[in-house]
Amino acid sequence: MYVYNYANVCIVLWGRIMKKSPTIKDIARKAGVNISTVSRALADHPHISEDKKKQIRKLAADLNYHRNDLAKSLRVKKTHVIGLIIPDIQNPFYPSITRIIEDQAQERGYNILLCHSDFDPQKENNYLSVLLSRQIDGLIIFPTLKIFRNNKRGIVAGKKIPTVFLDTAPLPGIEGNYVFTDNKHGSYLAVKYLLENGHKSIVLFTSEKGLLSSLEQMEEGYIQAFREAGIRVQNKCIFRGELEEKKGLERSVKKLLNKKKSINYSAIICNSDVVARVIYEQAALMDINIPDSLSVVGYDNTFLCSYLDPPLTSVHQPGDALGHQAINILISQIQSEIPWQYRTVSFTPELVVRNSVKQNV
Amino acid sequence: MYVYNYANVCIVLWGRIMKKSPTIKDIARKAGVNISTVSRALADHPHISEDKKKQIRKLAADLNYHRNDLAKSLRVKKTHVIGLIIPDIQNPFYPSITRIIEDQAQERGYNILLCHSDFDPQKENNYLSVLLSRQIDGLIIFPTLKIFRNNKRGIVAGKKIPTVFLDTAPLPGIEGNYVFTDNKHGSYLAVKYLLENGHKSIVLFTSEKGLLSSLEQMEEGYIQAFREAGIRVQNKCIFRGELEEKKGLERSVKKLLNKKKSINYSAIICNSDVVARVIYEQAALMDINIPDSLSVVGYDNTFLCSYLDPPLTSVHQPGDALGHQAINILISQIQSEIPWQYRTVSFTPELVVRNSVKQNV
DNA sequence: GTGAAAGCGCTAACAC
DNA sequence: GTGTTAGCGCTTTCAC
Numbered sequence: 001m002y003v004y005n006y007a008n009v010c011i012v013l014w015g016r017i018m019k020k021s022p023t024i025k026d027i028a029r030k031a032g033v034n035i036s037t038v039s040r041a042l043a044d045h046p047h048i049s050e051d052k053k054k055q056i057r058k059l060a061a062d063l064n065y066h067r068n069d070l071a072k073s074l075r076v077k078k079t080h081v082i083g084l085i086i087p088d089i090q091n092p093f094y095p096s097i098t099r100i101i102e103d104q105a106q107e108r109g110y111n112i113l114l115c116h117s118d119f120d121p122q123k124e125n126n127y128l129s130v131l132l133s134r135q136i137d138g139l140i141i142f143p144t145l146k147i148f149r150n151n152k153r154g155i156v157a158g159k160k161i162p163t164v165f166l167d168t169a170p171l172p173g174i175e176g177n178y179v180f181t182d183n184k185h186g187s188y189l190a191v192k193y194l195l196e197n198g199h200k201s202i203v204l205f206t207s208e209k210g211l212l213s214s215l216e217q218m219e220e221g222y223i224q225a226f227r228e229a230g231i232r233v234q235n236k237c238i239f240r241g242e243l244e245e246k247k248g249l250e251r252s253v254k255k256l257l258n259k260k261k262s263i264n265y266s267a268i269i270c271n272s273d274v275v276a277r278v279i280y281e282q283a284a285l286m287d288i289n290i291p292d293s294l295s296v297v298g299y300d301n302t303f304l305c306s307y308l309d310p311p312l313t314s315v316h317q318p319g320d321a322l323g324h325q326a327i328n329i330l331i332s333q334i335q336s337e338i339p340w341q342y343r344t345v346s347f348t349p350e351l352v353v354r355n356s357v358k359q360n361v
Numbered sequence: 362m363y364v365y366n367y368a369n370v371c372i373v374l375w376g377r378i379m380k381k382s383p384t385i386k387d388i389a390r391k392a393g394v395n396i397s398t399v400s401r402a403l404a405d406h407p408h409i410s411e412d413k414k415k416q417i418r419k420l421a422a423d424l425n426y427h428r429n430d431l432a433k434s435l436r437v438k439k440t441h442v443i444g445l446i447i448p449d450i451q452n453p454f455y456p457s458i459t460r461i462i463e464d465q466a467q468e469r470g471y472n473i474l475l476c477h478s479d480f481d482p483q484k485e486n487n488y489l490s491v492l493l494s495r496q497i498d499g500l501i502i503f504p505t506l507k508i509f510r511n512n513k514r515g516i517v518a519g520k521k522i523p524t525v526f527l528d529t530a531p532l533p534g535i536e537g538n539y540v541f542t543d544n545k546h547g548s549y550l551a552v553k554y555l556l557e558n559g560h561k562s563i564v565l566f567t568s569e570k571g572l573l574s575s576l577e578q579m580e581e582g583y584i585q586a587f588r589e590a591g592i593r594v595q596n597k598c599i600f601r602g603e604l605e606e607k608k609g610l611e612r613s614v615k616k617l618l619n620k621k622k623s624i625n626y627s628a629i630i631c632n633s634d635v636v637a638r639v640i641y642e643q644a645a646l647m648d649i650n651i652p653d654s655l656s657v658v659g660y661d662n663t664f665l666c667s668y669l670d671p672p673l674t675s676v677h678q679p680g681d682a683l684g685h686q687a688i689n690i691l692i693s694q695i696q697s698e699i700p701w702q703y704r705t706v707s708f709t710p711e712l713v714v715r716n717s718v719k720q721n722v
Numbered sequence: 723g724t725g726a727a728a729g730c731g732c733t734a735a736c737a738c
Numbered sequence: 739g740t741g742t743t744a745g746c747g748c749t750t751t752c753a754c
Binding site: 033034036037040047048049052071074 | 739740741742743745746747748
């Protein structure tokens with residue numbers, strides 16, 4: 001590719017003459033004023049005469065001028081870009097959160113860099129590194145727990161970028177804003193409901209230990225509900241599957257359903273509606289009837305619930321509210337001119353009963 | 362906010378001493394070399410001795426150095442950022458496309474700025490302007506048709522940013538890459554299938570004239586199918602609803618269903634599965650049975666289809682393939698060192714038959 | 723193999 | 739009210 005600079009106006013590219021993007025310098029030359037005057041006029045600075053402002057704005061429009069935000073950001077040390085790291089936009093829990101975050105951000109002059117982590121600490125770390133290089137003003141993340149262990153004095157902590165941790169209970173010693181659902185209570189509700197309906201052997205579908213705060217919390221709630229009922233929890237009823245990718249999830253679900261012969265559980269509590277969906281699919285293939293021979297409780301209460309057959313009983317997480325809080329808190333911190341007091345917002349989940357649990361076993 | 366620069370190492374902020382992000386200058390000073398040496402070492406330039414490289418890399422890691430990409434981008438005139446403008450991530454057609462685009466981009470060193478247009482030309486324009494200011498290297502957009510009329514010599518065209526137009530048949534005189542489904546054929550298939558099943562009065566649910574290329578195409582296919590069958594199309598069978606926002610869509614659907622008494626149509630062809638879903642919802646409220654008193658054909662063949670009751674017959678659009686093509690073409694153009702030959706890729710849709718159409722009327 | 727220096731486009735402190 | 743100028747952090751050309 002051959003590029004020649006020609007009088008600061010054109011570039012000869014591939015033999016064709018193309019316009020170089022105009023800069024304030026070009027506008028200044030045409031208007032016969034200094035570049036700082038242009039800069040001020042376009043920023044609607046008070047001490048510039050209205051005439052000049054009008055003239056300069058017209059010139060800018062005529063030239064199809066667009067400010068180079070890179071230069072501005074480099075200078076003022078603010079990018080108005082927010083990094084958003086979610087597990088996977090294809091999980092129906094995330095689109096509404098993403099949409100709300102983007103809408104609010106846009107309204108307040110920020111843009112969103114979208115990243116998918118798949119709950120994979122390594123992907124998460126890579127993105128974090130990229131986002132820091134890009135000088136994001138703030139970060140919203142559904143973090144794995146490893147991020148805290150690996151990066152305590154590392155990426156997030158070291159750079160002190162305003163951060164909202166979503167779906168994570170506060171971690172001792174880690175400063176940051178936390179917005180989450182009380183997942184301990186969520187699983188507690190699910191277990192309690194199942195126990196009340198006579199279920200005894202209830203599996204909790206979760207992941208490898210120490211992956212996600214929300215899952216650790218769910219385990220606690222699960223255990224607590226049993227304890228309150230005076231029932232001992234068997235270790236094998238906590239099932240650790242692979243959540244990271246679709247194939248892995250299917251494999252795990254198959255494995256779990258095969259175990260039904262040995263451990264005769266009657267119900268599964270999932271950590272998301274997506275897991276429940278896979279259970280429905282695999283159960284159908286194995287001729288296991290839901291809810292007659294297997295009860296299922298989902299998590300998130302996404303619109304999948306009403307479309308599944310039978311409709312899925314699920315623990316409602318207020319996705320919209322989580323997104324709202326996250327973006328508002330983040331922008332507040334970014335724009336705060338006084339020392340920031342970190343916020344923790346938690347929501348209480350509710351059980352939404354549909355028809356995937358067998359009554360009065 | 363009071364900020365003091367102190368020896369280029371620390372900043373006193375809100376009374377606390379905070380580390381300023383280290384720059385290559387800091388590394389250079391510590392290593393006792395010139396900043397250009399550091400720059401070269403970190404870029405793995407060939408003419409730097411291995412010893413120095415090692416030393417400098419270690420120093421960078423120790424300082425938790427992250428290159429300032431703003432400065433780099435400003436200098437090299439490449440941001441490695443791609444703008445993605447989609448209507449709404451909450452429509453289940455878009456998450457998989459988005460995911461694929463982001464994945465491929467990330468793999469090749471690009472990041473995605475996510476924008477929601479809601480098919481609103483004004484929002485679209487605003488985002489375009491923002492993205493240009495941000496100096497994106499490329500753009501993927503589901504455009505409204507107005508963009509072409511308003512910006513022929515304007516935003517997109519004027520700046521010559523590599524662009525992939527998604528879901529739009531090529532527009533005469535507008536250069537760019539086009540990736541789309543042959544929606545003319547899609548609606549043709551739907552009408553043909555309905556006619557074969559004895560339906561006579563078939564409504565096409567579309568939007569205001571001239572909003573989207575895909576909808577204009579659908580109209581053509583719709584008309585063609587009738588013409589081939591020797592049936593005259595009545596104007597009132599092309600229904601123009603509001604797609605932009607949820608409330609508007611519901612209102613339009615209600616209006617259309619109310620018309621069933623006057624125009625006794627037996628089937629509706631939707632321009633998306635989401636529209637079909639709203640029809641299902643409203644029909645249920647109005648005690649209209651699907652498919653007995655109303656047949657519905659969806660569009661996109663998203664996973665909604667199998668979850669709706671009865672399962673929705675829908676025209677399949679290969680979302681994944683669209684996303685794949687779009688991002689690959691875009692990055693190819695961005696990285697091309699020779700004059701770019703614009704590409705047009707179209708996919709042929711298929712009708713996926715389920716149970717939402719009454720047979721042999 | 724390494725250093726010196728220019729400059730990307732912009733803002734803002736300082737001058738008048 | 740407007741001009742001059744330094745400098746954000748980086749890459750890259752040109753010396754040596």
